[in-house]
Amino acid sequence: MPSDPSPILETFENPNPERDYTIRMEIPEFTCLCPKTGQPDFATLKLDYIPDRYCIELKSLKLYVGSYRDVGGFHEAVTNQILGDLAAVAEPRYMRLTAHFNVRGGIWTTVEAEHHGQ
Amino acid sequence: MPSDPSPILETFENPNPERDYTIRMEIPEFTCLCPKTGQPDFATLKLDYIPDRYCIELKSLKLYVGSYRDVGGFHEAVTNQILGDLAAVAEPRYMRLTAHFNVRGGIWTTVEAEHHGQ
Amino acid sequence: MPSDPSPILETFENPNPERDYTIRMEIPEFTCLCPKTGQPDFATLKLDYIPDRYCIELKSLKLYVGSYRDVGGFHEAVTNQILGDLAAVAEPRYMRLTAHFNVRGGIWTTVEAEHHGQ
Amino acid sequence: MPSDPSPILETFENPNPERDYTIRMEIPEFTCLCPKTGQPDFATLKLDYIPDRYCIELKSLKLYVGSYRDVGGFHEAVTNQILGDLAAVAEPRYMRLTAHFNVRGGIWTTVEAEHHGQ
Amino acid sequence: MPSDPSPILETFENPNPERDYTIRMEIPEFTCLCPKTGQPDFATLKLDYIPDRYCIELKSLKLYVGSYRDVGGFHEAVTNQILGDLAAVAEPRYMRLTAHFNVRGGIWTTVEAEHHGQ
Amino acid sequence: MPSDPSPILETFENPNPERDYTIRMEIPEFTCLCPKTGQPDFATLKLDYIPDRYCIELKSLKLYVGSYRDVGGFHEAVTNQILGDLAAVAEPRYMRLTAHFNVRGGIWTTVEAEHHGQ
Amino acid sequence: MPSDPSPILETFENPNPERDYTIRMEIPEFTCLCPKTGQPDFATLKLDYIPDRYCIELKSLKLYVGSYRDVGGFHEAVTNQILGDLAAVAEPRYMRLTAHFNVRGGIWTTVEAEHHGQ
Amino acid sequence: MPSDPSPILETFENPNPERDYTIRMEIPEFTCLCPKTGQPDFATLKLDYIPDRYCIELKSLKLYVGSYRDVGGFHEAVTNQILGDLAAVAEPRYMRLTAHFNVRGGIWTTVEAEHHGQ
């Protein structure tokens, strides 16, 4: 797992914090490595969140997602790690991440997790 | 952001203010500029509202939407700005704006916000 | 707006007023004029109602709908006017009109309004 | 309207009256005449009912539906008449008839009515 | 109607009676005879049930369904008879049978019935 | 039935037990043998679960699923056995298994069962 | 068969005989009678033709098609008769008629015939 | 195989033998028996032909198709037999029969054969 994602992930001030609104992002180009074999894994990520004080800056998100390219991790750990990192920098009111992994060993896996802000 | 949209946006009197009814508009031809790179962004806007005393005049809405062509702004800021401008001139009972932005950096973004009148 | 639609619209006695039942009509051939440019607008109307003492006669409805051909009116005004006229002659228990207007200036507009009888 | 449908419609004893169950029929081949012009009208009928003591015999239903071939009637009257006749001979616990009429004068009409047994 | 289906239908002990679970079967190859004309009727059967102590053995179900090949019966009677026979041998916690019969006389018929265990 | 699946199935520690999240797996390559004829059966398995302390390791799941290749079992028994084995090693908060078996004797069978953790 | 269709069918002069162009008509409301049982048959007619000196007048075509309402005829004879009548009055360069009859006795029949002008 | 289908199959004189035209029939309700197991087989037949002097009468075709209900035959033999019988009585200019059999032993079979008249 990336030990410190914050240097990559950037935010900007939510331009309308007085309002609950939803940001949805679909990221079909996620790839990381299998922790057992070192072979590449591929997934499509879907992120939904209601920002509080910060929004996630798009280009830094792209770089953050790209930073997993040489990182090994179980599907479940990677999904929760990304959700945790994004929630840590954006401190959203609500956030959900769904990761649809490509078939491995004849098995298709999807992991879906939510974060609820205070 | 356009500093003063009101000169562009026009309204006309709601012909039936005694009744709650819904106006839905789909605007597939929105373009603005990326605030970081200056490159063009494209989006489809979907607007729903229940008018109170005013309806938004269609041609002025087209011109207003077109006025973003050379304007730079984050997806979140642009969406909230448009919602805010439209709500300011029409003072609707309810309004929702959904902006589906085209892929950038391999990421598809949608921003959705609501305004509730008094 | 047509100043007096009643001479065109005809009704006949509801053959089964003892029962609540629903009549749905889809009218894909509505056209009127843009009040600003004089150019033709096109819409599909969808009408649902529960008749009380009267049903709307089909041919007179066709003639009434056709009478808007040379009439100018904003989308919102035209939709509410038609709903008002139909409700005035049929005095239904419930009526809803949805008007899907064709794209103008790159914008697709739908107006939907309801009437509730006493 | 057919003055006396009962001679055509036949029923047989519900083989399982101790149980509430549903019979659904779709009849795409209904035709009658327009009462104003004498021209043919066409419709698809959809019938749902929960039988009580009687079920409607299929061939007699076909002949009954066919008996409207030379009968004139408004859409609303025909639909209610058929529902009334079927409910009169079958005395069902519940019955609903939906008639989707083909386009006339550029207008598509659907009439839907229900009968509730005692 | 088959006078005694039990010799054909076989069951086996539900391997997990401690748990409510659902078995769904789709049987597109049902055929019987019209009781009035002797001509063949065809239907697709859909069976859902929650087993209690017994499950229906697949091959015996196929033979039981095939045993209607030379049997005459109204749609309603056949459907209820099959539901009754299956419920009698399997004594399920819940069972539903839906029979979609092919068109006859221009009319498509579906019969749907449920059984609730004690 | 495999007498002892645990030696095959492996788990790893849930990296985020503090959070309820969902893992969904689709396994289209399941095959076992018919207990009556010895002929092969084929199914698509769908597994959903909320992990507690353990996640099921993907490769061991593939091997476990593959271990049924030469095992005979009724559809109902196989489905419940797999659910039971997976629940026994992973002790999830919730788990559901749906097995869609290929057609046999003209009949399509689906078995669906759930496990609820303490 | 109607003994003399010409009094019903009317034509008008092809406004552009110097050009080969195609006219296509779809007529979903055709009904006639079965010559064996007297029961109604239903079909959708599709007509394609390249006019020479005459075009078929629309309302007269509707009346002509409607004139089969009480006429008995085999599917093949009716289709060829209609093609023959239409070709006789319009003398087209090319004409094709396809009649899709509704299911009878579990069999769906389509008849397709062509006429080639001199 | 039925030893003598001709007594069932009837023809009528082609009303328009001067013209090549096509008759297409879809027959989704074919069933016969497996010659090895005696179990029922099901198929959808598709017949296309250009008649010469005779057309196949619809009701006799339905009875002929139904006469296979208790007949055993390999898919290939049944398909060729039906094509042969139909060609023998109708003596068409061209005929094609396609039989889509339902799955047996996990295998879906289609047999397609043509007849060319002299």
Add this chain to the structure above:
Amino acid sequence: MPSDPSPILETFENPNPERDYTIRMEIPEFTCLCPKTGQPDFATLKLDYIPDRYCIELKSLKLYVGSYRDVGGFHEAVTNQILGDLAAVAEPRYMRLTAHFNVRGGIWTTVEAEHHGQ
């Protein structure tokens, strides 16, 4: 590869060798083993052939296909082997086999080969 498939594959005499006709079979339940890892592979086979003197008997084909269950072989070798065996016993005028293998290592493989009789 199975060293001698002929004992499993059976044929019967083509009932209509005087005619070229086509037999198409779809076999979605093929499984064999990977020659490198011993892990199962899955494929859907599509077979088309024009028989000469022999047809392939369906049940023996099912058993033959099933005989690969414990056999290891590269996709290319297995496909050619099956085509070769089927062509050897049936001696068809033409035969084509297409094998669609399930994804392995993120790669979907299809092998298609033809046999032309003398």
Add this chain to the structure above:
Amino acid sequence: MPSDPSPILETFENPNPERDYTIRMEIPEFTCLCPKTGQPDFATLKLDYIPDRYCIELKSLKLYVGSYRDVGGFHEAVTNQILGDLAAVAEPRYMRLTAHFNVRGGIWTTVEAEHHGQ
């Protein structure tokens, strides 16, 4: 570009070189780097070939494709390089590679190239 792909790519002897047959592979998990920005590119590769003396071994192909993960190259260069490498080791009678690259800068690019053996 990888300077020497041969050590990764492996082949095995074509089991049926006496026959022209086709192998098709779809590889949706290709990723490399943009030579200008160093950012990841993604593509789906489609490979068709007719083997001569050698077939490409699946696992080595997967590793070869994966070896581009850290390689920078223009879309056109990468596609031709892969085709060249595969053709060099397999010496096929015919080979075609189509690379569908994901959108970049709002532009979707596909590169398709062929190799013809001697």
